[in-house]
Amino acid sequence: MARVAVFGLGYVGCVTAACLARDGHTVIGVDVDSAKVARVNAGDPPVSEPGLEELLQKVTRSGALKATTSMPEALAQTDIALVAVGTPSTETGNVNTVAVEQVMQQIGAALADRTGDYTVVVRSTLLPGILEDRLEPALRGALPATARVRVSVCNNPEFLRESTAIRDYDEPPYILVGTTDPPIAERVFDLYSKIPAERLVVGTRSAAMIKYVCNAFHATKVAFANEIGVLAKSLGADGHEVMRLVCRDTKLNISAAYMRPGFAFGGSCLPKDLRALIRHAEEQSLQISLLPGVLSSNETHLRRAVKLVEQSGRRRVGLVGLSFKADTDDLRESPLVMLAEILLGKGYELQIHDPGIELTRLHGRNLAYVDRHLPHLARLLCADPVQLRSHSELLLLGTDVADRLDPQLLSGLPVIDLRRDLGRP
Numbered sequence: 207m208a209r210v211a212v213f214g215l216g217y218v219g220c221v222t223a224a225c226l227a228r229d230g231h232t233v234i235g236v237d238v239d240s241a242k243v244a245r246v247n248a249g250d251p252p253v254s255e256p257g258l259e260e261l262l263q264k265v266t267r268s269g270a271l272k273a274t275t276s277m278p279e280a281l282a283q284t285d286i287a288l289v290a291v292g293t294p295s296t297e298t299g300n301v302n303t304v305a306v307e308q309v310m311q312q313i314g315a316a317l318a319d320r321t322g323d324y325t326v327v328v329r330s331t332l333l334p335g336i337l338e339d340r341l342e343p344a345l346r347g348a349l350p351a352t353a354r355v356r357v358s359v360c361n362n363p364e365f366l367r368e369s370t371a372i373r374d375y376d377e378p379p380y381i382l383v384g385t386t387d388p389p390i391a392e393r394v395f396d397l398y399s400k401i402p403a404e405r406l407v408v409g410t411r412s413a414a415m416i417k418y419v420c421n422a423f424h425a426t427k428v429a430f431a432n433e434i435g436v437l438a439k440s441l442g443a444d445g446h447e448v449m450r451l452v453c454r455d456t457k458l459n460i461s462a463a464y465m466r467p468g469f470a471f472g473g474s475c476l477p478k479d480l481r482a483l484i485r486h487a488e489e490q491s492l493q494i495s496l497l498p499g500v501l502s503s504n505e506t507h508l509r510r511a512v513k514l515v516e517q518s519g520r521r522r523v524g525l526v527g528l529s530f531k532a533d534t535d536d537l538r539e540s541p542l543v544m545l546a547e548i549l550l551g552k553g554y555e556l557q558i559h560d561p562g563i564e565l566t567r568l569h570g571r572n573l574a575y576v577d578r579h580l581p582h583l584a585r586l587l588c589a590d591p592v593q594l595r596s597h598s599e600l601l602l603l604g605t606d607v608a609d610r611l612d613p614q615l616l617s618g619l620p621v622i623d624l625r626r627d628l629g630r631p
């Protein structure tokens with residue numbers, strides 16, 4: 207069992223310290239607020255959380271958890287520290303890192319006389335880069351050059367929610383450690399040996415980002431459900447019933463489907479149906495903003511692709527894939543048709559390879575859509591990928607049709623994979 211220091215005795219720190227002590231570790235909680243420290247030592251939680259009082263009383267009485275305001279005292283008696291101090295918003299919405307930087311500096315200074323290993327685990331929520339560029343340098347900068355201690359720094363985002371914090375601590379979606387050093391991850395996992403959850407190790411930046419993405423996703427879900435509720439009410443449907451059944455679909459709705467960064471969405475249904483809901487909201491002055499934001503986000507994403515092509519400086523472009531996804535010849539509102547139209551309008555020499563499209567088989571609205579947006583498609587289509595390559599100074603990979611090309615065809619030529627590359631700077 208480990209000797210653990212927990213810095214910050216707020217919601218996260220207090221619950222974490224109490225649960226670690228319950229699970230057999232020897233824990234010292236540290237806070238700058240002496241009133242909080244006194245309360246923890248008296249078994250009186252400084253935060254209101256169901257079940258915490260009983261737990262705190264038990265672990266303080268047994269001596270498994272004690273609290274102090276003295277950081278050197280805590281560091282002298284432990285081998286691993288969890289940092290859970292607050293990271294509130296600044297006036298401008300940035301992450302306020304004052305407390306967490308201060309703690310890291312103090313840890314560095316206090317470890318001056320230690321030998322052996324010491325592990326610092328950041329649990330506070332911080333944007334990727336802060337740990338690497340500010341916190342770790344703050345800690346190492348405060349360590350005297352003569353120090354003999356081997357300090358490792360990693361992160362371990364916390365997923366608990368207030369009001370169900372102990373249960374969430376015991377039943378996390380997974381235990382995530384950000385590090386490139388597997389033995390460090392093992393030290394952290396050992397703290398949670400009583401918790402039967404999947405263990406995952408990723409880089410520190412991904413670990414930090416995942417926490418933000420989870421919270422952004424939760425917030426988006428609330429806003430989405432609220433807008434659906436408003437629309438449903440206006441359309442005479444029961445929003446609660448609607449969302450209950452939407453969630454019952456775990457194949458396409460509550461699932462990994464559609465959930466990866468890639469190119470813009472399109473096709474014959476998504477844009478059309480989104481527009482119908484938005485138009486209804488406008489007519490009824492419902493003032494929704496998430497769903498219209500989705501459409502404008504999609505257009506912006508398309509423009510990112512255009513910008514990347516412009517930045518490449520190449521004029522002869524080969525596009526792989528034209529329909530909105532592979533294995534369909536539906537071109538209606540395909541973002542690749544829109545991209546092709548924009549590039550042609552800007553004077554690019556474009557050739558397109560999409561074996562799923564046979565012009566003679568297009569009909570109805572599909573044909574009408576192409577005639578309106580790419581009237582000279584016959585001249586642009588290139589059935590032979592080798593010919594596409596010899597035309598191109600730059601290849602754009604639009605759909606999974608690209609995965610069926612001979613990889614040799616792609617070598618030695620600048621390639622923008624629209625399914626993966628739009629996030630790059």
Ligand SMILES: NC(=O)c1ccc[n+]([C@@H]2O[C@H](COP(=O)([O-])OP(=O)(O)OC[C@H]3O[C@@H](n4cnc5c(N)ncnc54)[C@H](O)[C@@H]3O)[C@@H](O)[C@H]2O)c1
Pocket residue numbers: 213214215216217218219236237238239242290291292293305306308309329330331332364365366367368
């Ligand atoms: N509250 C949540 O539900 C929750 C859930 C997951 C993650 N988080 C994240 O965890 C972190 C902590 O959140 P919280 O809600 O527990 O914060 P909190 O504000 O409740 O507690 C932070 C504690 O840190 C103490 N502190 C400040 N400076 C200190 C220092 N130099 N040394 C020691 N202690 C110091 C404060 O006195 C306070 O007790 C934040 O980054 C937050 O975003 C919070």
